[in-house]
Amino acid sequence: FRCERQITIPLFEQGSLFLIRVFVEPLHETLAVAGRRDRLMQSLASMSDAVLAYKGITRAKELLLGR
Numbered sequence: 001f002r003c004e005r006q007i008t009i010p011l012f013e014q015g016s017l018f019l020i021r022v023f024v025e026p027l028h029e030t031l032a033v034a035g036r037r038d039r040l041m042q043s044l045a046s047m048s049d050a051v052l053a054y055k056g057i058t059r060a061k062e063l064l065l066g067r
Helices: 027-032 034-046 049-055 058-065
Strands: 002-010 016-024
Touching: 027 034, 034 058, 049 058
Parallel strands: none
Antiparallel strands: 002 016
């Protein structure tokens, strides 16, 4: 399972700094923690078919949510 945290930090009048931190862990570990599992399920449920296809996770949603 891969998750990104994105942060934009304004640098006054000179622009901004964009940071990405990537977290990777086995899916079974994510599903074992109730809070993380619930966030994942809510995220999958909220995504349109177009977004799921773009991310290549349509089948994952079907398997995890039974839809």
